[in-house]
Amino acid sequence: MAVIAGVTTVFGLVLTLSPGSDVEAQRISSQLDLDSGELRPALSALAVEAMAAEEQEQATPLFTVEEQQRAARIAAAAPSRANIADQQLVTDNQQQKPPVEEVTAPPEPQLTEKTFEVKAGDTLSRLFSRAGLNDSAMYQVLRGEGLSDQLGRLRQGQQIDFVLNEEGQLQQLTLHQNRTKKLQANLGEEGFKTTEVSREPDIILAFAGGEIESSFALSARRAGLNNRLSSNLASIFGWQIDFGRDLRRGDRFSVLYEELHVDGEKVGYGRILSANFHNRGKNLTAILFTNSEGHSEYFAPDGTSLRKAFIRTPLEYSRISSRFDPQRRHPILNRVRPHQGTDFAAPTGTPVRAAGDGRVRHARRDGGYGRTIRIQHGNGVETVYAHLNGYASGIQEGGRVRQGQVIGYVGMSGMATGPHLHYEYRQHGQPRDPMRVALPDADPVPKEQMTAFQTQSQPLMAQLATRDESFQVAMAEE
Template identity: 35%
Template sequence: MLTKKLPFILFVVSIFLFQGYNSVSASTSYKKLSEVEILKGVVKQGDTASSLLNKYLPLKTIYEINRLSSDIFSLTHIRKGQPYRIILKGEDLVGFVYEIDNEEKLVVQKENGIFSINQEPIKYDVDLEVVSATITSSLFEAVRKSGESSKLAQKLSDIFAWDIDFIRDIQPGDQFQILVEKRYRDAKFSGYGDIQAAFFTSNGTPYKAFLHKKSNGTSGYYDENGKSLQKAFLKAPMAFSRISSGFSPKRMHPILNEYRSHKGVDYAAPKGTPIKTVGDGVITEIGYNKSMGNYINIHHYNGYITSYYHMNKFVKGMKKKKKVRQGEMIGYVGMTGYATGNHLCFRMNKNGKMVDPLKYKSPPSNPIKPGEMDLFLAKIQKSSEIILSVHKLAATDKKEI
């Protein structure tokens, strides 16, 4: 009896096993399709959006995404060294994230077969920390010895650039204390945010700066009385260089070997050092001159003209009638024209008369509005307490040692 029923039993078991196998296969397949996989990478030399995405999308779709994103950020502008993420659901690309810079990222998402494109801020974990040091040789060296990077030195020098000439004014024994945002991603340090407050003592003179966001949304640095640190002109067109020759009515020309007036200031610096415009203005002349080499003249709204000579090359996009903003890079140090070494010859002219840039005093910008002073004073009190408490603690620790 059992023998007769065996084929039927085997048939039923085989159906059961087949159904079970299909059930497992379907479950596995479903799991595979629903899993999200994130592929992380960094753009390499020669990479393009097409080369990064063509494994997952047809070229026609990539071109369409680029067309849609062109008003936000063109995919043709991706740069070597920038991180990106490709997000897959099964074998289907559902997202692409490209970091435009340290602040913004391009986010491409696919939902229901439709791509959406947005530019979003990069999120960081932010800690407020106090950094302090005493200068023995230069600001750059002091910041490095404190365990921080040169980028923090640049940020600090930019804040006080209107009041302190970091080429001439820095002396051994000068001190600084900074309350700065340190940014972290995945528990790793990812650079600096804003400096919230900074104290700097230069040659016995104390300077203070506090970051304040005005009611119109713009931010700037102010002293403890609410006066803006920003002025019409920066103290110098470069940071971390030295003055090789000053403004003089009579100077021996190093090439022509004869006495001539020197109506500017020479800043000696390595080839390629960035040069910044000291104030807002419009480029009135740009080109090459046999004696001055590659040069730029900038006309400023208050009757001043500043000139930058002997440049190695100009920053891309510099041209006649271009508007430039204070602190904007315009070129790089070189030794074109009549020059014996790499340097920048910087000149300042007011209403047709040459002015010594080292003696000029620039007027300040507008102070904080009376209606915003209470909020400002409350914030600077809190920032000052943090800096001073850390400073006192450090001094106590030194005494105990």
């Protein structure tokens, strides 16, 4: 082996080492340094490439830093091919999407409204004619369902509205009965149907008071009470005060009542809620109480009823044509026959009212009495109403009635010489003189409802006292 002095010669020898059979075959490259005799691992091909790349990076760049930064800005600002493709796809889809057609709603039917005021002598047929409609259109409404029979009950001053379509055919008819109620007939698939449409008015509490100078009616009118309110006030205290004979100059009254308003305008009067009457040194107070059954009645502050259990005269009559008389001679039979009741002469059709609460035992013809109603009131009391022209709607045997409820109408059915009501008051089957018999008091507020009564009555009494100084004085005197 020849050795050249001063020169270190390194031969790279590649030795192939074969592993054992239990080790996966692997090729290992090593480098032998001849000077030192050391065996070193040889660099792999990947390492050689990495070293070459590093040397290339350390070489002089092809572009300056400024040029590289400018190129980066241009690349960032330019859209990518993927974005350009997406935008093109959206554009193509928009071009391929069919245009949306606008849906136009069908035009509203053109309706015409004609309004008329009911004048004296007007009929429904005449009003239809004014609206350009014939009797055939009117009969279609009247033959319809609901309350169509009430459309013919016209009063002067009412308003009636006709709503017509383009062909002039009636679609709706409205009869305004007053400011809060109207009858309305609407055309449907099965013809016209008439219903009542009500509008609830606003209720405002009002006060009125006055002093008797010459008559109660005149004093009530001066205080602002209309005929209905003054009549109701007299009815409330009618059991304790005879308004024809007991009133004196200087007597005072005060009333807390309801006013009905629609759109800020007064359209009527409601109920009397509380009232006070100072008569001949005696002070009377009435409070309206509605019990658990929904029945309203006037009571004194202690809960006692202000009315009797029975009305002495169950109708507004012209005169008493025949009184209770066990020895009376019958005007038709011309023989002595006891007259077991009182006859009140009145025009045919005058309303007859139940004298007290009770149950209808008899409502049909009864021999010479003609059309007759008999009412059982409890405690052995029965009242009889004879010679009626007819019965009120809803009156039937077994049904309940309230005191003052209309049950029939004056007539002259049976053995009668003229229109009148024959009225009897019987106690345990025995006839009593209706004009002289002692009438029992009505029931007071039940004990179990006294708390509810006080809850309702105290605010009403407080409001009455606040507005009426004379009431405060009377309460202080008591």
